[in-house]
Amino acid sequence: MTKTANRLQSLRDSSLSRRNFVIGSGAAAVGGATLLAACGDDDEAAPAATTTAAPATTAAPTTTAAAETGVGTTTLGSNYSDEKPRNALAAAVAATGVDTIINTIDHNTYQENFNTYIQQPDDVVAWFAGYRMRAFASKGVVGDISDVWDNLPGMSDGFRSAASGLDGKQYFVPLYFYPWAVHYRKSVFADNGYSIPTTWDEFKALCDTMAADGITPLCAANDGRWPQMGMFDMLNMRINGYDFHVSLMGGRENWEDARVQNIFSTWEEILPYYQPDPNGRTWQDAANALGDKSAGMYLIGTFLTSNFDGDTQADIIDDIDFFLFPEVDPAYGQDAIEAPIDGFMMAAEPANEEGAKALLAGLGSVAAIDAYLSVDPSVVAANSNADTSGYNALQKKSAEAVSSAKFISQFLDRDTDPDFAANVAGVGIADFLATPGNIGTILADVEAKKQTYTFE
Amino acid sequence: MSDTAVATAPPATKHKGPRVKPMRLLLYTFLTVMALAWLVPVGTALYNSFRYWEADTQPNGAFSLPETLTLDNYRDAWNVGEMAKTFGNTAFIVIPALFFTLLLAAMVAYACTRYSWKFNIAFLVLFTAGNLMPQQVLFQPLFQFFKRMPWPDILSDTDTGSLLGTKIAVILIHVAFQVGFCTFVLSNYMKTIPKEIDEAAAVDGAGVWRRFFKIILPLTRPALAALGTLEFTWLYNDFFWGAVLLNRGDERPITSSIAVLNGQWASDFNLIAAASILIALPTLVVYLILQKQFISGLTLGASKG
Numbered sequence: 105m106t107k108t109a110n111r112l113q114s115l116r117d118s119s120l121s122r123r124n125f126v127i128g129s130g131a132a133a134v135g136g137a138t139l140l141a142a143c144g145d146d147d148e149a150a151p152a153a154t155t156t157a158a159p160a161t162t163a164a165p166t167t168t169a170a171a172e173t174g175v176g177t178t179t180l181g182s183n184y185s186d187e188k189p190r191n192a193l194a195a196a197v198a199a200t201g202v203d204t205i206i207n208t209i210d211h212n213t214y215q216e217n218f219n220t221y222i223q224q225p226d227d228v229v230a231w232f233a234g235y236r237m238r239a240f241a242s243k244g245v246v247g248d249i250s251d252v253w254d255n256l257p258g259m260s261d262g263f264r265s266a267a268s269g270l271d272g273k274q275y276f277v278p279l280y281f282y283p284w285a286v287h288y289r290k291s292v293f294a295d296n297g298y299s300i301p302t303t304w305d306e307f308k309a310l311c312d313t314m315a316a317d318g319i320t321p322l323c324a325a326n327d328g329r330w331p332q333m334g335m336f337d338m339l340n341m342r343i344n345g346y347d348f349h350v351s352l353m354g355g356r357e358n359w360e361d362a363r364v365q366n367i368f369s370t371w372e373e374i375l376p377y378y379q380p381d382p383n384g385r386t387w388q389d390a391a392n393a394l395g396d397k398s399a400g401m402y403l404i405g406t407f408l409t410s411n412f413d414g415d416t417q418a419d420i421i422d423d424i425d426f427f428l429f430p431e432v433d434p435a436y437g438q439d440a441i442e443a444p445i446d447g448f449m450m451a452a453e454p455a456n457e458e459g460a461k462a463l464l465a466g467l468g469s470v471a472a473i474d475a476y477l478s479v480d481p482s483v484v485a486a487n488s489n490a491d492t493s494g495y496n497a498l499q500k501k502s503a504e505a506v507s508s509a510k511f512i513s514q515f516l517d518r519d520t521d522p523d524f525a526a527n528v529a530g531v532g533i534a535d536f537l538a539t540p541g542n543i544g545t546i547l548a549d550v551e552a553k554k555q556t557y558t559f560e
Numbered sequence: 561m562s563d564t565a566v567a568t569a570p571p572a573t574k575h576k577g578p579r580v581k582p583m584r585l586l587l588y589t590f591l592t593v594m595a596l597a598w599l600v601p602v603g604t605a606l607y608n609s610f611r612y613w614e615a616d617t618q619p620n621g622a623f624s625l626p627e628t629l630t631l632d633n634y635r636d637a638w639n640v641g642e643m644a645k646t647f648g649n650t651a652f653i654v655i656p657a658l659f660f661t662l663l664l665a666a667m668v669a670y671a672c673t674r675y676s677w678k679f680n681i682a683f684l685v686l687f688t689a690g691n692l693m694p695q696q697v698l699f700q701p702l703f704q705f706f707k708r709m710p711w712p713d714i715l716s717d718t719d720t721g722s723l724l725g726t727k728i729a730v731i732l733i734h735v736a737f738q739v740g741f742c743t744f745v746l747s748n749y750m751k752t753i754p755k756e757i758d759e760a761a762a763v764d765g766a767g768v769w770r771r772f773f774k775i776i777l778p779l780t781r782p783a784l785a786a787l788g789t790l791e792f793t794w795l796y797n798d799f800f801w802g803a804v805l806l807n808r809g810d811e812r813p814i815t816s817s818i819a820v821l822n823g824q825w826a827s828d829f830n831l832i833a834a835a836s837i838l839i840a841l842p843t844l845v846v847y848l849i850l851q852k853q854f855i856s857g858l859t860l861g862a863s864k865g
């Protein structure tokens with residue numbers, strides 16, 4: 105009784121006609137079975153798709169619940185579960201004009217559970233660019249949206265390639281990004297007469313000066329085993345170049361190679377400037393050292409400012425600036441930057457493909473990202489035509505840094521097999537930070553474990 | 561029990577008083593310290609749930625004196641975690657699951673203890689062995705089975721076209737997994753009820769159903785109450801099945817509310833503490849009301865087998 109009432113209420117709430125949903129679920133059942141076949145690691149699953157694909161419900165003509173865009177109702181799976189991003193995404197979706205039901209799942213469960221979620225997905229799903237998108241694209245569980253890209257003004261070629269699968273088709277629409285750079289306090293640099301280092305030697309000299317001035321030169325956190333992946337990525341791209349980085353992430357290089365050894369020997373040069381025992385420190389705790397000026401510099405994403413309260417700690421936020429990671433090898437200069445891109449994919453067989461594509465095109469548009477930024481201004485629009493008048497200094501700088509970069513990486517755990525990143529590379533980096541002298545055995549171990557991954 | 565064991569460890573016959581006293585003192589000091597050590601995390605969480613995170617706890621530390629005390633965290637946790645909805649989802653899952661688990665387990669236990677047939681013992685062993693299987697092992701087969709299992713919308717709370725994604729699926733899994741343990745406990749309990757009671761009822765003309773519902777079930781009530789509290793806590797605390805089977809965030813049980821409050825970059829731990837306390841309340845209430853049964857429930861079925 106109450107169940108029926110609840111259901112009616114929820115249907116009313118979502119302004120979704122029951123009939124429409126029935127068709128949708130039937131199609132989802134079919135789609136789900138096909139997806140399953142695609143997810144299976146062998147071909148045997150394929151026949152199962154055809155035999156079990158019988159829809160549980162009978163289709164009825166779609167006559168109701170069409171939105172003003174005329175493409176019907178679509179669904180969006182979202183991991184924007186924090187309050188601000190959640191409201192911002194709702195604003196962005198509203199700006200697209202497509203009638204959409206947003207299914208918000210807490211970001212951690214969503215990401216860890218994505219393999220099962222994508223077998224029964226919403227029409228459009230929030231995800232990340234780069235390897236993590238390509239892995240699903242090559243398994244056929246997300247849909248080709250190249251035709252959406254035919255009409256996405258303002259998206260640069262860099263974003264198009266970040267949105268492309270290995271087959272060259274597009275599977276992803278970027279919404280925003282946030283670069284990683286070396287953050288510092290403007291007032292600390294001004295008061296002590298420090299200048300921005302652009303080369304590795306200048307960087308180390310600055311660390312020495314800071315240490316002499318009683319400031320811990322480098323904030324260092326590695327709780328969760330991801331923060332220091334950023335340092336690894338930057339050192340690799342500065343020492344060995346972007347192409348080698350991509351190749352290493354793709355599992356095509358030997359981790360015992362002299363070039364990889366070189367990353368860690370260079371890294372070891374700055375370890376004395378780190379806060380001690382980074383493996384046990386959360387990135388927020390490290391950020392607090394920048395907040396109270398006991399530490400001088402911090403390689404982290406621009407989400408750093410979210411650690412400080414917008415009202416009571418506005419002075420700290422305004423005082424934070426960043427510079428690009430210094431050049432190590434002049435052959436590569438500062439040509440690469442790490443800037444993870446967040447955006448959306450389409451399910452391989454969405455219940456409402458027309459609606460899904462309309463929503464994706466809308467989310468890639470200027471109107472959507474403008475609406476997003478008006479609620480959550482901590483990120484930078486992927487669309488170059490977006491309204492940047494509301495940008496603060498950091499956002500402007502971020503946009504410039506990324507648009508002038510020759511190469512954009514996504515972050516270690518997005519650029520390679522996520523399991524390899526978490527359980528092999530991440531562990532290796534943490535071990536290195538604990539006992540730098542063991543790097544030989546650590547790399548041998550990483551290389552041995554790497555053999556168990558296919559990187560497909 | 562343990563304190564007497566410790567106190568009389570060296571079987572002291574003479575000079576009982578002075579010898580025992582320092583041991584007692586030691587024991588009580590140890591117990592007090594342990595009790596406090598266990599209370600520190602809970603107490604800290606409770607205390608900080610009344611403080612602001614960014615302005616107070618984060619800069620000053622969790623053990624500092626408060627700048628201001630507030631109930632804002634509780635309000636925010638309730639609203640942001642959408643607890644009204646997730647509490648409802650949990651009730652929708654836990655209450656039927658609990659009811660059917662106990663009913664079915666009691667039936668199996670009755671059949672296995674009151675009737676002798678060839679596979680009597682094998683059957684009980686099977687149910688008991690089910691307890692030893694880690695639930696996660698069965699996740700993939702169950703997931704694929706549910707996905708292929710057409711399910712009429714009329715019989716479910718959400719329209720997904722298959723059993724996957726419905727709370728019905730979660731209820732079914734809970735019933736299936738919990739029946740094993742409950743059967744084990746209930747059959748041990750029913751063995752202690754004299755068979756003559758059954759026989760007398762049968763002589764008086766009561767059929768099987770009548771004997772089960774009117775005679776045995778009422779006599780099993782203490783065991784059912786104990787199991788009810790235990791099972792309620794277990795089912796209530798489940799996060800795994802709710803998270804992997806329910807694809808819609810707003811269908812998920814109360815345990816997912818904490819996950820929602822965990823920020824992508826920065827987490828407000830005082831808010832999470834407030835949410836944890838709100839979520840722990842129902843189990844605490846059930847425990848306090850049925851305390852006696854809960855404790856006897858922990859040893860239920862341990863002595864007979």
